[in-house]
Amino acid sequence: MQPVSELNGAEWNQQTFKVLYDEYYVLVSRYCYAFTGDYELARDIAAELFCDLWRQRANIRVNANIKNYLLVAARRRCKKHKDKLPITVTIANDQLEEGISHHTPDTHMVHKESKAALQQLLLRLDPVKKEIIDLKLLGLTNKEIAHLLHVTPKKVEYQLNTAIRVLQDEIKTMQLTAQDCEIGLMIGSLLLLIPS
Amino acid sequence: MNANILFRYIHELSDAAEREMVVAWLQESEKNRDILAALAQRKLSLEKAADKDSAAADWLKIQTGIQEAPVRKMFPWKRYSAAAAIAALLCTAAWYGVHRPGPVTPHLVKLATTARDKKRITLPDSTEVWLQYNSSITYDAATFHNSERCVTLKGTAFFNVTSNAAQPFRVQTPHTAITVLGTSFHINARENAPQEIAVATGKINVTAEQLNINLLPEQKITYDPVTHKTTSSHISLHQVTGLRDNKLVFENDDLPGIAAKLEQWYNRKIIIRGTPQRVSFTGSVEDNGIHAVLGGLSFLAGIQYQVTADSVILSLQSNSLRNNK
Structure with a gap:
């Protein structure tokens, strides 16, 4: 990576800024998506962030780590957006499955169900664990996550391990409910068959 | 299961031993497989938010965003000076528009490349120039069609000069001058470095301090502007045209x-x-x-x-x- 990050913003020119953009734009957009659950919105927020970054470069001085700086900025913006539009998260889930599946109708339904279930699974985690998992999936190291969330790396690791345990427990309960449904269906169909 | 090992597996970073551990863990029970599937799916949907292509597309959007003047933070006098500058620019532009046909006004055209881009330029006489990184070419559009076609080059370029015996084509570099009628050749004229000139087709004349030489195709000279030493050597055609062919x-x-x-x-x-x-x-x-x-x-x-x-x-x-x- 170019040592752009260590400079203060006033010294950026179009080229160094482009390097910065190339390096982090994708990551920032994805991180925004993790918050908003809306692809369009995520990219808008990321683009806006980079625009403002350029406009206000004279006042920017990053002394530690530009990656962290950008992610913190992205986080703040997403939080702001979320406060404005509290519904976004619920919309997001539908859009998700839409994008992923392109199967025949039958398998589509099955996949949709199982995928929805899997998606629901991660939503059952508390926000902190969910965010750590998202960051981990985006390829950040424990140390980077710790820095970003103002906790110790130990805590991040603990949260991750707990998250997996929680997920295992959650699946157990989910499978139970799924079985309940199936039994209910079977009884229902039996009842339907009897009169005929 | 250690979460770090699992995530390393998802990112395809794990070594053989770790992979075995994950596979064993997956075989342990279906719910473990579900967890991995859920994580992998989440990773996919996160990654769908943006990639290299969308970043390139958004860059255009951002560039237009960038170019809008940051009005909010500007001091009033700055705004006025900007307005004055724009007005002055418009005036000059208009003035050029009116006076352009006049042969007397020098109208310098400068084309330059940065460390990141190269350019292919077509001059008014349809001569083609491939400009290498960090190079610039300057010519006077007002007098370009006079008895001599003159351009000034700093840096590296490949020229494919349109033949015109009545108007010799002259390239002025900081240390040498090259005159041609209609050829293609390569010039490397960087500051503080030996100047290199190589010919692909036709014949060119190179003059410099203590130097006046004619070059033929596949010949190359290296001229040291400090010691005035010249060495000539043979160069294969595709080495000369490398710049043109990228x-x-x-x-x-x-x-x-x-x-x-x-x-x-x-x-x-x-x-x-x-x-x-x-x-x-x-x-x-x-x-x-x-x-x-x-x-x-x-x-x-x-x-x-x-x-x-x-x-x-x-x-x-x-x-x-x-x-x-």
């Missing part, structure tokens, strides 16, 4: 030779690390940016590289390592 051409080059060519091509400092072993490399690499070229070279010639802000570090992979692979 190719880096190597012929039996060892590592210092490769480094010298890269240094010239990208105008960056190249540092060679480690003991230079004997390599010889012949071939050409398409120029798709310094990273792509170095990637290709590292694969073809067994070189490792590292790019920093203004320099590139090349190092040879040790032989033992290569044999192992």
